[in-house]
Amino acid sequence: MRDFDFIRPATISDAIAAAAGPGSAYLAGGTNLLDLMKGGITSPERIVDITRLPELNRIETLDDGGLRIGALVRNADLAHDPAFAKAYPAVAEALLSGASAQLRNAATVGGNLLQRTRCSYFYDTASACNRREPGSGCSALGGENRLHAILGWSDACIATHPSDFCVPLVALDTVVEIEGKEGRRHVTLEEFHRLPGDTPQRETMLEPGELIVAVRLPAEAASFAAHARYLKVRERTSYAFAVVSAAAALVVDRGKIRGARLALGGVAAKPWRARSAEAALLGADADEASFVRAADAALADASPSGDNAFKIELARRIVVRALMAAKAGTPERMPALPASPFSSIPGVRHDA
Amino acid sequence: MMLELGLNQQPAHTRQGSSIGQPLTRRDGFLKVTGTARYAADNHPPGMLYAVLAVSSIARGRVVSLDIEAAKAHSGVVEVMTPLNRPALAVDPDAKDHPFMFRLDLLQNDGVRYPNQSIAVVIAETLEAATEGAALLSPRYETLPARVGLDGGKSFVPRGVGVGNPAVQEKGDVEAGLESARTRIEAAYETPAQYHNAMEPHAIVAAWDGDQLSIDTPSQGLAMAQGRIAGLFGIAPRNVHIRSPFLGGGFGSKGMISGPQVLGILAARLVGRPVKLVLRREQMYGPVGHRAPARQTLRMGMDGEGRLTALSHHARTTSSTFDDFFEPAADASHTLYASPAIATSHDAVRLDTGTPLFMRAPGEATGSIALESAIDEAAHACGMDPLEFRLRNYAEVEPMTGKPFSSKALRECYEQAAEAFGWASRPLQPRRMRDADGFLTGWGMGTATFPALMFQAEARAVLRADGSGLMETGAQDMGQGAWTAFAQIAADGLGLDIDQVDFRAGSSDLPNAGIAGGSGHTATAGMAIHNAGAAVIARLADLATGNEASPLFGAGNEGVLARGGRLYRRDDESRGESYSEILARAGLAEIEGHGKGAPDPASQETYAKHAHGAVFAEVKVDPDLGQIRVTRLVGAFAAGRVINPRLVRSQYYGGMIWGVSFALHEEAVTDRRSGRIQNANLAEYHVPVNADVPSVEALLVHEDDPHVNALGIKGVGEIGITGTAGAVANAVWHATGVRPRRFPIRIEDLLG
Structure with a gap:
């Protein structure tokens, strides 16, 4: 038994005070942290259990029309909130395409942002991993890396961020609400995750001891509700991470694109906002030719980090397909297989 | 309840009231769904300690140091077992007296020969x-380069493959057959290493009392495990008592006692207290066997009518550096398709892995996916429908040996499955079908086959004065339903209603029921049960027919029927009496009989014995994104008598779903440099989830086999995985026009 302190604070400020020291980790759903601890990948000296902080559990509409989602809201609760799913259908679809029903019942909003990469070398403590042990090297380079990054990678790290949820969130200009010793601050989700560069161990903008208390969707995010989809290609129908995924959201007016949001998942160390593609779409005809141009723009800087060149072409095609699906319109009901290319096939419950 | 004794029983479905043939639900189902079934790791004898393996993170080399002091200093740690203090064994774990004895890693030295080896x-x-x-042991190693992959070493021809088949076999002149062919195909297929992932990892609770050893551990072969353990520890087999009432899946991985299980026993010996050892999921990827990777090359020649003129099947496979098990993949071509010339051959390389061992349809599954893919390619090359091509090459006798089949209802399987699937409307050319949503749709088929094997088993039957019966045999229920199917056979064998029969199994102090493997358990132990029942009924009949006071006096054994707990005169069923009355008159509390199950050597010599089936698959493929979805599977199987159709269907479903897994999901990703498996967990080592299997249908095709055994049972445990994997691959080709040549089929293979 490896001893650690276990603290269950009653307030956010108590939590932040408790986690101020080095070697502290917040515990929410635990769906990733506990596995990391069991595998010896991380061994915090102090666990600060925030699951009893009541104010982090709320979904609130803000005065400016935005939505504030508490960090402890469970993935399943959020996805099944009818008002939420109606206003942000691509986010709900992404949530329901992730993990398994059991994991979605446990996993939280804040924890989803902070989940670690699924790079097998990160989990294999006998391998070199700059993310796990800075300066040790990267065993994924030259290793078994057909699912690794094609954008924003460095020689220090070619891992990807595994989240589905974050992909539509980053497309919709989500802001992360962070509380620390110095008070509350806001960081856009796009800035929140870092690319590896020479310091892959620094995964986010969080300072030690800081706590995600909520994420905010701006009012504008709901304006895409009629044309918003998430598409995820994976190697089995459920309980698999994305090979590549895309969130696409459009505002279409008389055949012209008046608003466009696009982000990719499974391609980089962060949910990848494709701003150049969005720029290419604005004002263009909402047709396949425009979508192909957008896909080319989105992947213009992509390069294989190993045996994964296929992901570049796959990503292009997923972008086109996601945009086509968004243009076709958000389906009335959540598809039986959320985010699947086969989502039009009925007959399987979406929580299967 | 009616039962006529004798060796020529009517097929189950034509008899009324028998237990055999009834779709009973699992008798142990309630225990399992309520969590009260006691699996090995659920046992906690007083004073029990916990043992955890430390395993190697290198593939090859030796352990230079272990920080034993740090581990022992940790609060709660009682002892650390290493090669320095491991209790002595009576025999060297590296000794190999016969091909079925596999070398074990029992801390015999500091050497490391595969990742996840116990250190x-x-x-x-x-x-x-x-x-x-x-974790505190922090091993340091001297590391040698790992030998990885199908080209990771110098190849050689093994002395034997599988359980001793010749590595190279030839009938006729293959080269001449290819030469004379109108059409030829040649293709190579690669399959990856697959690892066991039974829900229940290997677990053991071991307790010593002097030289008496008591063990709770899952075992597919109690007597073999008992013998192996007894040999290792130099004690009599009767001193080893193994309880294995339930296995959370076996699939071959629990056929032999594995190294970690023996280490649990050694640990208990070392500390003098009961010890529990349970493998972590990732520790399954090494010491408990796996399906070796393979590269198979098939060559076929066909005449102008699509008849095979030659069939050549070569398999490259792998074994460990220290033991011999060679997947007999090419032997799949011995039994299915008629050809005047057939050649099968194997070669192998030795890798720094655990020894590959039995994994559901070892050889047959691997061979089937390549053979069925190649047959599909051959049919296409001849411009023929794949079913028509298979019928054109239908084997009326076993192709390799020329022996007649003991029974073979494969034509009926083809017909019934094709009809249920709607195969007749399939376009010949690939990439011709799209559904309403634009998905490429493809239909493929494969032939399934598995030998009807029998081993050796014994059973003991008792009839009691209260009219109830007891049947005992050390059979093993891996989840397949042995508790139920054997009780059904026992009930009929004893002429009793199933609720009147006390059926005992799953313990090594019962008669040896042989191994639950090779799809032969129901036939083998079932025959022992059947014969034990017949033996005790014969004794009962002797008591009655020899006693003047009995209404059966003078009827003779042949003239007596047993049903519903009574014996009747065959020639006058109004004359009979109950078992209780017979025993009471004889003043006996109970009588017993013994029976054996074994293959009949004469019919082995005469007949080829196989179960057969046909599997049809529909897949949809996203034309741009390459994602595949199996939307329908229909299989029809003929495997002799069906003891319990509900359980048999479940076996077929499970096998067919594993076939999907073989074609589309399973692969142990091995780092090409370190030899370590990178996805040794259930999140990343993919097997199908429910949503991957929307529709599976298994049809039971009637088949009477008078030669396999008196009950007519062939076995159903493994056949479902054969045929299915190829059917899925062929459906992917039919959908896309892309021929899968490596498995699992990946998105990048279909992106074009």
């Missing part, structure tokens, strides 16, 4: 302390 065992008061103790 120490930490024993502690709690699981957590033992786990941390194992």
